[in-house]
Amino acid sequence: MGLRSERRTADGGGPATGAAPYAVELRGVRRQYGRGARAVHALRGIDLVLPRGSFTAVMGPSGSGKSTFLQCAAGLDRPTGGSVRLGGTEITTMGENRLTILRRTRLGFVFQAFNLLPALTVEQNVVLPMRLAGQRPDRRRAAGVLERVGLHEHAGRRPGQLSGGQQQRVALARALVTDPEVLFADEPTGALDTGTAAEVLGLLRNAVDTLGTTVVMVTHDPVAAAWADHVLILADGMLADRLTGATAQAIASRMTDLTARRQPAPATGRLTR
Structure with missing residues (x-):
């Protein structure tokens, strides 16, 4: 299908050179909301690297900093400190215009809410990132990603005519159409039944294994997390644990233990496949 296009620089002006060995690097990342006694420390110094072409799940108890982690890693929010x-x-100090271009050209996003435009057809929703980036919509490319997610025959339909699982697959096709280096997914299976969730997770896994896409997924579901190569567990804004190749049962057990104790031990380091 030809989804391995040349990578672009942060301003979209040309191919990236000297590609870094890691897709995502966080160094000493902190995020604080408010000041003084009422300050909320959502992230308390996160240090980690995520390899290219890996699938990482991010888990943690409610209020652990999962969503803030994803937002800072994806350039949707600026950390209070760190890189x-x-x-x-480096995106921490990047201007908003360049950051917007980077998100449109090098990143993909899938959320629990499908965020499809109801007045547009499936195909029009998929090529929307191209339009927003000022590019001419590539219908052949759109057809390719829709075929990959099993919805090629639905290109002319509107989101309201599709099931929830089909709509999430459209959202995934939209995220993949620009050939992103990193695909960030925030609870992508949260609104889906078990069977449909497995289909979406299989597509994310396939994007990693066949396209070399790096996937970072926030989830509360150990079964979903078990599809990943690595599982990062956050607690109280810190990296409390990381698991590699863990089963759903092992992930659930660690989460249960962590939730009961609520005394995370900070961990830093490097993930390797």
Whole structure:
């Protein structure tokens, strides 16, 4: 299908050179909301690297900092301190215009709410990132990603005519159409039944294994997390644990233990496949 296009620099002006070995790097990342006694420390110094072409699940109890982690890693929120690099590109101090271009050209996003435009057809929703980036919509490319997610025959339909699982697959096709270096997914199976969730997770896994896409997924579901290569567990804004190749049962057990204790031990380091 030809989804391995040339990578672009942060400003979208040309191919990236000297590709960094890691897709995502966080160094000493902190995020604080408010000041003084009422300050909320959502992230308390996160240090980690995520390899290219890996699938990482992020878990943790409610209020652990999962969503803040994803937002800071994806350039949707600015950390209070520390450094975030995407493919070797420092984004922490990047201007908003360049950051917007980077998100449109090098990143993909899938959320629990499908965020499809109801007045547009499936195909029009999929090529929307191209339009927003000022590019001419590539219908052949759109057809390719829709075929990959099993919805090629639904290209002319509107989201309201599709099931929830089909709508999430459209959202995934939209995220993949720009050939992103990193695909960030926030509870992508949260609104789906078990069977449909497995289909979506299989597509995410396939994007990693066949396209070399790096996937970072926030989830509360140990079964979903078990599809990943690595599981990061956050607690109280810190990296409390990381698991590699863990089963759903092992992940659930660790989460239960952590929730009961609520005394996370900070961990830093490097993930390798």
